[in-house]
Amino acid sequence: MESGGNSLPSGPDSVKRKVSYFYDPEVGNYYYGQGHPMKPHRIRMTHALLAHYGLLQHMQVLKPTPAKDRDLCKFHADDYVSFLRAITPETQQDQLRQLKRFNVGEDCPVFDGLYSFCQTYAGGSVAGAVKLNQGGSDIAINWSGGLHHAKKCEASGFCYVNDIVLAILELLKVNERVLYVDIDIHHGDGVEEAFYTTDRVMTVSFHKFGDYFPGTGDIRDIGYGKGKYYSLNVPLDDGIDDESYHSLFRPIIGKVMEVFRPGAVVLQCGADSLSGDRLGCFNLSIKGHADCVRFMRSFNVPLLLLGGGGYTIRNVARCWCYETGVALGMELDDKMPQHEYYEYFGPEYNLHVAPSNMENKNSRHLLEDIRVKLLDYLSTLQHAPSVQFQERPPDTELPEVDEDQNDRDKRWDPDSDMESDDDCKPLPSQVKKEYIEPGRTDSVCPALSSFCAATNMMAIDEPRIKVEQNNSNKPSDQHVEMNS
Numbered sequence: 001m002e003s004g005g006n007s008l009p010s011g012p013d014s015v016k017r018k019v020s021y022f023y024d025p026e027v028g029n030y031y032y033g034q035g036h037p038m039k040p041h042r043i044r045m046t047h048a049l050l051a052h053y054g055l056l057q058h059m060q061v062l063k064p065t066p067a068k069d070r071d072l073c074k075f076h077a078d079d080y081v082s083f084l085r086a087i088t089p090e091t092q093q094d095q096l097r098q099l100k101r102f103n104v105g106e107d108c109p110v111f112d113g114l115y116s117f118c119q120t121y122a123g124g125s126v127a128g129a130v131k132l133n134q135g136g137s138d139i140a141i142n143w144s145g146g147l148h149h150a151k152k153c154e155a156s157g158f159c160y161v162n163d164i165v166l167a168i169l170e171l172l173k174v175n176e177r178v179l180y181v182d183i184d185i186h187h188g189d190g191v192e193e194a195f196y197t198t199d200r201v202m203t204v205s206f207h208k209f210g211d212y213f214p215g216t217g218d219i220r221d222i223g224y225g226k227g228k229y230y231s232l233n234v235p236l237d238d239g240i241d242d243e244s245y246h247s248l249f250r251p252i253i254g255k256v257m258e259v260f261r262p263g264a265v266v267l268q269c270g271a272d273s274l275s276g277d278r279l280g281c282f283n284l285s286i287k288g289h290a291d292c293v294r295f296m297r298s299f300n301v302p303l304l305l306l307g308g309g310g311y312t313i314r315n316v317a318r319c320w321c322y323e324t325g326v327a328l329g330m331e332l333d334d335k336m337p338q339h340e341y342y343e344y345f346g347p348e349y350n351l352h353v354a355p356s357n358m359e360n361k362n363s364r365h366l367l368e369d370i371r372v373k374l375l376d377y378l379s380t381l382q383h384a385p386s387v388q389f390q391e392r393p394p395d396t397e398l399p400e401v402d403e404d405q406n407d408r409d410k411r412w413d414p415d416s417d418m419e420s421d422d423d424c425k426p427l428p429s430q431v432k433k434e435y436i437e438p439g440r441t442d443s444v445c446p447a448l449s450s451f452c453a454a455t456n457m458m459a460i461d462e463p464r465i466k467v468e469q470n471n472s473n474k475p476s477d478q479h480v481e482m483n484s
Contacts, residue, residue, distance in 0.1 A: 318353065
């Protein structure tokens with residue numbers, strides 16, 4: 001399986017893929033607040049690079065419809081979604097108890113347009129999943145998505161709505177099995193928790209572990225019940241470089257693809273694992289980070305690429321631009337073209353930046369132990385689980401705006417309005433604070449239960465929510481249990 005990750009000019013990667021790219025020009029206007037490391041402006045910078053490198057003309061460029069309340073409530077609790085919709089900077093002082101309950105206010109501040117921001121990035125990820133389900137693309141991209149820390153009933157780690165879980169639920173309408181891979185420096189805890197007890201979704205997270213947010217993702221956390229061995233965690237130390245990273249990524253993911261045989265893959269491409277990130281401590285180059293995209297692309301399985309973390313924003317834009325080129329099978333010149341954010345990239349004005357000389361604390365012995373243990377876990381999975389479906393559930397209705405039919409000159413402006421295509425068919429801080437309501441004894445998640453009932457998905461049982469002390473070796477407090 002490792003042979004699947006060939007370079008672009010030869011092997012499977014030489015085959016062109018049909019790529020859909022989801023972008024809302026308003027997303028760059030949202031502002032978490034002064035001094036906050038999360039800056040949605042990086043999405044606009046990425047888009048400008050894509051435009052001036054000439055990549056937009058090789059993709060279907062779509063403006064997704066914002067997700068509606070009912071879309072978000074397919075995973076999130078109704079009262080949490082209602083809170084996000086209603087809260088504003090002006091009213092937050094009157095809702096201190098609710099702010100504490102939903103973990104909003106510090107890492108996850110209230111800012112102008114917060115709910116619209118959530119609707120925007122979630123709408124792009126769900127629309128990408130719908131596009132893949134319909135066979136309209138081989139690869140769908142939403143760089144504004146990938147907010148992997150959000151929980152069913154609370155915000156966490158700069159994330160309010162878990163667009164990844166919503167996209168996976170959409171993919172499960174068509175695919176028996178979905179693989180989630182996370183290369184953000186932080187553990188993909190929100191996604192892992194949501195699917196911790198199912199064998200229909202496998203989650204694989206490569207992350208910094210040990211006195212680092214969110215504190216979860218031990219190698220011993222492997223899933224629970226039917227989901228045992230379907231959650232894999234790759235705990236890493238400071239300074240990991242390209243060679244060390246791929247000594248784990250390729251054999252582990254290669255074996256996962258062989259054993260699990262997913263119908264679709266979601267790859268969270270958090271760029272805080274790059275060398276020099278403001279909050280990160282890894283030492284990956286942009287090419288090393290992108291090699292994960294290249295490797296996943298080589299399996300020729302429907303692929304949803306999402307953003308995530310990344311706090312040195314000039315490098316985030318560099319990375320996601322280059323990875324868009326990888327998705328398209330195009331190599332990009334290192335010399336950056338002139339564009340409206342050109343001065344951000346000085347003094348070299350290059351696409352790639354050299355990694356640092358920081359110490360790699362991941363010894364060969366440590367890496368080999370991790371590799372052997374995870375491959376041993378995978379060896380217990382003798383065959384991919386199968387699922388018997390009833391009638392296919394309807395696609396989520398998210399009409400998209402197709403920019404391909406518009407004036408070609410307008411498409412290069414990252415802030416231009418995108419007119420609707422009449423012929424387009426509607427597309428069906430770093431300390432986590434736990435808050436448990438006194439006396440709460442819920443055992444069933446009504447939001448996901450309603451989703452399953454409405455879509456007639458017999459493969460998904462009523463999901464269960466457990467309220468318990470945080471323990472990395474126990475099942476999480478919110479997960480979806482699914483039948484095999």
